[in-house]
Amino acid sequence: MNGRRAQAARNDQVILEAARAVFVADPGAPISAVAERAGVGISALYRRYAGKEDLLRRLCSDGLDRYIAEAEAALTGEDDPWDAFAGFVRRVVETDNHSLVINLAGTFAPGEDLHRASAHANELTIRIFERARDAGVLRPGLAVADVAMVFEQIACLRLGDEARTAEIRDRYLTLVLDGLRLPSADPLPGPPPSVEEVNRRWRFE
Amino acid sequence: MNGRRAQAARNDQVILEAARAVFVADPGAPISAVAERAGVGISALYRRYAGKEDLLRRLCSDGLDRYIAEAEAALTGEDDPWDAFAGFVRRVVETDNHSLVINLAGTFAPGEDLHRASAHANELTIRIFERARDAGVLRPGLAVADVAMVFEQIACLRLGDEARTAEIRDRYLTLVLDGLRLPSADPLPGPPPSVEEVNRRWRFE
DNA sequence: CCAGAATGGAATGCTATGTTCCGGTCGTTA
DNA sequence: TAACGACCGGAACATAGCATTCCATTCTGG
Numbered sequence: 001m002n003g004r005r006a007q008a009a010r011n012d013q014v015i016l017e018a019a020r021a022v023f024v025a026d027p028g029a030p031i032s033a034v035a036e037r038a039g040v041g042i043s044a045l046y047r048r049y050a051g052k053e054d055l056l057r058r059l060c061s062d063g064l065d066r067y068i069a070e071a072e073a074a075l076t077g078e079d080d081p082w083d084a085f086a087g088f089v090r091r092v093v094e095t096d097n098h099s100l101v102i103n104l105a106g107t108f109a110p111g112e113d114l115h116r117a118s119a120h121a122n123e124l125t126i127r128i129f130e131r132a133r134d135a136g137v138l139r140p141g142l143a144v145a146d147v148a149m150v151f152e153q154i155a156c157l158r159l160g161d162e163a164r165t166a167e168i169r170d171r172y173l174t175l176v177l178d179g180l181r182l183p184s185a186d187p188l189p190g191p192p193p194s195v196e197e198v199n200r201r202w203r204f205e
Numbered sequence: 206m207n208g209r210r211a212q213a214a215r216n217d218q219v220i221l222e223a224a225r226a227v228f229v230a231d232p233g234a235p236i237s238a239v240a241e242r243a244g245v246g247i248s249a250l251y252r253r254y255a256g257k258e259d260l261l262r263r264l265c266s267d268g269l270d271r272y273i274a275e276a277e278a279a280l281t282g283e284d285d286p287w288d289a290f291a292g293f294v295r296r297v298v299e300t301d302n303h304s305l306v307i308n309l310a311g312t313f314a315p316g317e318d319l320h321r322a323s324a325h326a327n328e329l330t331i332r333i334f335e336r337a338r339d340a341g342v343l344r345p346g347l348a349v350a351d352v353a354m355v356f357e358q359i360a361c362l363r364l365g366d367e368a369r370t371a372e373i374r375d376r377y378l379t380l381v382l383d384g385l386r387l388p389s390a391d392p393l394p395g396p397p398p399s400v401e402e403v404n405r406r407w408r409f410e
Numbered sequence: 411c412c413a414g415a416a417t418g419g420a421a422t423g424c425t426a427t428g429t430t431c432c433g434g435t436c437g438t439t440a
Numbered sequence: 441t442a443a444c445g446a447c448c449g450g451a452a453c454a455t456a457g458c459a460t461t462c463c464a465t466t467c468t469g470g
Contacts, residue, residue, distance in 0.1 A: 005437080008447065030427050041449035042429085052428065149362060153377060156361030157354060159402055167395040172358060172381075174393050179380040188379050190372040197364055210468080213416065235458055246418035247460085257459065 014038045015045060019059055024096050027103035031055075053108040060110070063100045064117040067092060071124035081135035086177050088128055089147065093173055094166065098151035105201045118202075122195065139180055141187025148198045150176055219243050220250060224264055229301050232308035236260075258313040265315070268305045269322040272297060276329035286340035291382050293333055294352065298378055299371065303356035310406050323407075327400065344385055346392025353403045355381055 018038035022029045031052050035042045049055040074088035092098060110118075122144075129144045154176070159168045223243035227234045236257050240247045254260040279293035297303060315323075334349045359381070364373045 005446090011447090031429090032427075035449090043431095043448055043450080046429070047447070149364075149373065149377060153358040153362055157358055159354075159398055160405070164402075168354065168398060171393045171395045171397070172354060175381060175384040176377075178387070178390065179384040182383070185383065188376045190376040192376070193364055193373060197369075200365070210415090216416090236460090237458075240418090246416095248417050248419080248462095251460070252416070 011038070011040060011044055012048065015040065015048065016059070016062070019055055020062075020100065023056070023059060023104065024099045027107070056104050056108045057111065057114065060101055060104050060108075061114060061117065063097050064114070064121055066095060067097050067101070067121050068117065068124060070095075070097075071121065071128060074128055075124065075131075081132045082137040082181065085128055085132040085137075086181075089150065089177065090170075090173060092151060093154050093169055096155070099155040102152060102155060102201075110202060118199075136183055137181055139182045139185050139187065141192070142180065143192035143194075145193040145195050145198045146180075146188075149193055150180075216243070216245055216249055217253065220245065220253065221264070221267070224260055225267075225305065228261070228264060228309065229304045232312070261309050261313045262316065262319065265306060265309050265313075266319060266322065268302050269319065269326055271300060272302050272306070272326050273322065273329060275300075275302075276326065276333060279333055280329065280336075286337045287342040287386065290333055290337040290342075291386075294355065294382065295375075295378060297356060298359050298374055301360070304360040307357060307360060307406075315407060323404075341388055342386055344387045344390050344392070346397070347385065348397035348399075350398040350400050350403045351385075351393075354398055355385075 015034070015038045019034045022034045022037050026033075031045060032042060034055075035045055038044070045055070049058065070088060070091050074084045074091075078084035078087060125147060126144050129142075129147060132138050133142065150173075154169050154173050157169050157172060158165050220239070220243045224239045227239045227242050231238075236250060237247060239260075240250055243249070250260070254263065275293060275296050279289045279296075283289035283292060330352060331349050334347075334352060337343050338347065355378075359374050359378050362374050362377060363370050
């Protein structure tokens, strides 16, 4: 149970969590900040990842997995289409998932697996969105990609420490969700973002 | 009309505009990017500003002046409290003023004049806000500092080129403003940001 | 025609940061 | 129990990016 092997396994976790925390707070943070936060040396990082880009890819991949898990939960665990939609959005915001994925997009070359995961995430989001739309609880004229933009505009809010930031985000997310749940209101101005527009920020190479 | 003197005067403008454009797009941009965009050499910059920080201060100061001008226009030129409020917010977003001020905050030491201007801007914002609130057109529980957070969450939206970005921002600003104009709705959750919280991001030294 | 303002852009010095390397620690196993 | 090696901390190294300086050159106002 104890021993070098066990510490190494624990470090796997500790390092991932530290990396997540650090890069969510500052996407341009140096590798050394991750090591410091994890309470390990830099070697412990390079033993596990080929380089910074490799770590970033891994974080992003994990982030997508969480997103997918939330989306699946929303599709299977909730009956009311609006509650499923709003709950999903709220949970993604709470876990700060979008901060991570957005901030890191473009800083590394995504692999084939990331593409697939991304496509899957997209598809699930569409299902959640269309279920709500078909139920007639959404403001007219909304598109799936609007959801991504909502994530983005909420994720950029920061105020003081983590707890206060969560509070503030909840505040404005409520505001925005109220604005989305208006079947009788006028459509929003301008063409909605297209999925292609939203995806363009990734570095495809 | 022509000549070295005239070119220099023209360059004053060209450089300021280039700097504004460059730093709005990327707050961490190098000085050389400004020179390139302005089509001048680096010397032309250093002849006018003592250093990067000096230029940033100047940009920020100009930004505040524009903000103040918009605020005063809203207070004197418009009768309806809601129209004054919404129009003001819209114009500030359109000129991308907040992007600049927010992005640059904390990267330089503000001088006494900036403090004064900032206080003035704040005061005008309060007047616009309270006029709308007292007219009963605002959602209950809103605070002045909520306006700053709205600027922030809209300013972080980017999509493709400048024109498309403006469209998208207009789209979500409409969404948010709709959410603010709901006198009968429930108050938003959580304590609103305080002015002090919002100002904390400045580097006071 | 010339003193000097204005400029372009290369040269300089520095900082931040990714990556490598080495000496040390301590389970593990023969 | 003795040596082996996985694992680790962190200093050392190499480099890229950037603010700032410097100087040769251009052009003009008197």
